[in-house]
Amino acid sequence: xxxxxTKSKRNFSTxxxxxAVVFALAAGLLAGTSGSNLIVEAxxxxxxxxxxxxxxxPDFSGARSIYYMLKSKYNGDISNEKLRAYLNxxxxxxxxxxxxxxxxxxxxxxxxxxxxxxIGGGIGxxxxxxxxKPTVVRPLKDSPxxxxxxxxxxxxxxxxxxxxxxxxxxxxxxxxxxxVGTTAKITIRRGSERMxxxxxxxxxxxxxxxxxxxxxxxxxxxxxxxxxxAAKVRAAAEDMKHQNVKGVILDLRGNGGGYLQTGxxxxxxxxxxxxxxxxxxxSNNPKTLKSGKQAILNGMPTVVLIDSSSASASExxxxxxxDHQAATLIGEKSFGKGSVQEMIDLPKGxxxxxxxxxxxTPKGKNISKEGIEPDKKVELSSDDINNNRDPQLDAAVDYLxx
Numbered sequence: 001x002x003x004x005x006t007k008s009k010r011n012f013s014t015x016x017x018x019x020a021v022v023f024a025l026a027a028g029l030l031a032g033t034s035g036s037n038l039i040v041e042a043x044x045x046x047x048x049x050x051x052x053x054x055x056x057x058p059d060f061s062g063a064r065s066i067y068y069m070l071k072s073k074y075n076g077d078i079s080n081e082k083l084r085a086y087l088n089x090x091x092x093x094x095x096x097x098x099x100x101x102x103x104x105x106x107x108x109x110x111x112x113x114x115x116x117x118x119i120g121g122g123i124g125x126x127x128x129x130x131x132x133k134p135t136v137v138r139p140l141k142d143s144p145x146x147x148x149x150x151x152x153x154x155x156x157x158x159x160x161x162x163x164x165x166x167x168x169x170x171x172x173x174x175x176x177x178x179x180v181g182t183t184a185k186i187t188i189r190r191g192s193e194r195m196x197x198x199x200x201x202x203x204x205x206x207x208x209x210x211x212x213x214x215x216x217x218x219x220x221x222x223x224x225x226x227x228x229x230a231a232k233v234r235a236a237a238e239d240m241k242h243q244n245v246k247g248v249i250l251d252l253r254g255n256g257g258g259y260l261q262t263g264x265x266x267x268x269x270x271x272x273x274x275x276x277x278x279x280x281x282x283s284n285n286p287k288t289l290k291s292g293k294q295a296i297l298n299g300m301p302t303v304v305l306i307d308s309s310s311a312s313a314s315e316x317x318x319x320x321x322x323d324h325q326a327a328t329l330i331g332e333k334s335f336g337k338g339s340v341q342e343m344i345d346l347p348k349g350x351x352x353x354x355x356x357x358x359x360x361t362p363k364g365k366n367i368s369k370e371g372i373e374p375d376k377k378v379e380l381s382s383d384d385i386n387n388n389r390d391p392q393l394d395a396a397v398d399y400l401x402x
Contacts, residue, residue, distance in 0.1 A: 161187075162175065331392045338367045
C-alpha cells in the first residue's frame with residue numbers, strides 16, 4: 001500500500017470514528033443506555049486503538065507492568081505477537097464460558113476449515129471427550145487411522161510424546177494434524193493395554209453427509225452443519241421421497257453442530273412454517289426462528305438418532321422435531337449445549353467467538369448441561385463399533401418398519 005493510500009485510509013477511519021461516536025451517543029440517549037460499546041466496536045473494526053470507555057472498565061495497568069518487567073528482566077526473547085495473542089485469550093477466558101474464545105488468525109482459519117470439512121493433513125479420525133478423557137469416537141472408513149489400527153474407544157494419552165492430560169480436544173486435534181506425509185505417533189490406552197500407534201498423515205476431506213436406503217428406509221447421516229449441508233439434506237430427502245421410502249432416519253450421532261441457520265434449514269425439511277428455536281440474550285427479549293414453508297418430508301415417519309456427542313445445532317434440530325412430534329428420538333442422551341455463539345471477525349484476521357444467547361426448544365426447554373433424552377434409549381458400545389454392529393440404527397429401522 002502506498003503512503004497516499006495509507007493516509008487516505010487513516011483519514012477515512014478517523015472520520016468514521018467521529019461519526020460513530022455521534023451515532024453511539026445518540027443511540028445511547030434514545031435507548032437509555034451507554035453508547036460506549038458501539039464506539040469501541042466501531043473503532044476496532046477500522047483498526048483504531050482507543051481506550052475502553054466506561055466507569056466499570058477494568059484496570060489494565062498491572063498487565064502493562066508485567067509486560068515491561070518481562071521485557072527488561074526475562075532472559076530470552078518474547079514475541080510481541082504471542083504477547084498480544086495470550087492477552088486476548090486471557091480477556092476472553094475471563095468470561096469463564098467454554099464457548100467464548102479468542103482465535104488467532106491461524107486458529108480462525110482452522111476453525112473455518114473444520115466447519116467446511118477441509119481438514120488438510122490429518123489421520124482421519126473423529127475425536128471427542130468421553131468421561132472427560134480424549135477418545136477416538138470413530139476412525140473414518142479407509143482412513144490412515146483405520147489402516148494403522150486405531151479403534152473407537154481408544155483413549156489418547158499422548159501425541160508425539162506430548163501428554164494430553166488437561167488439554168482441550170481442540171488442542172489435541174491440532175497436534176494430531178500436520179503436513180501431509182509426516183507421521184503422528186498416537187499413544188493410546190485400550191482396556192488395560194498401553195500402546196503407540198504411528199499414523200502417516202494424508203489429505204483428509206470429511207464428508208458432511210452420507211446417504212443410503214436400507215429395507216425401504218432412507219438413512220441420512222449428517223456429520224456437521226456446514227454452509228451447504230442443508231441443501232444436501234434436502235436433495236437427499238427429495239430423492240428418497242421419489243423412491244417411495246417408508247420412513248427416514250436422520251443420524252446426528254457424533255455431530256457437534258455448526259451454523260445455526262443450517263440447523264434451521266435442516267429442520268425445515270420436516271417442519272412447515274413452525275417454530276424451530278428461540279434465542280434469549282442480554283436484552284432478555286426472545287427471538288423466535290421459524291422453519292420455511294417447503295417441508296418435503298412433512299408427515300414422513302422419521303427417527304432421529306442422537307448420542308452424547310450430538311450437540312448445539314444437532315440438539316436444535318432434534319429438539320424441534322421432538323417437540324412438534326415430527327420424529328422419534330432413539331439412542332443416548334445428547335451433549336447439552338444450549339447456547340448460541342457469534343463469530344466476530346477482528347483486525348489481522350483473528351476472531352472472537354462469543355456466547356450471545358441461550359436457546360430454547362419450541363416448548364421452552366433449555367438443555368444446557370442436561371441434554372435431550374431420547375424417546376427410546378439404546379446404547380452403542382465400543383465393542384459394537386469394533387465388530388461392525390449398530391444396535392441404534394437397527395432399532396431405528398425396526399421402529400419404522402412396524
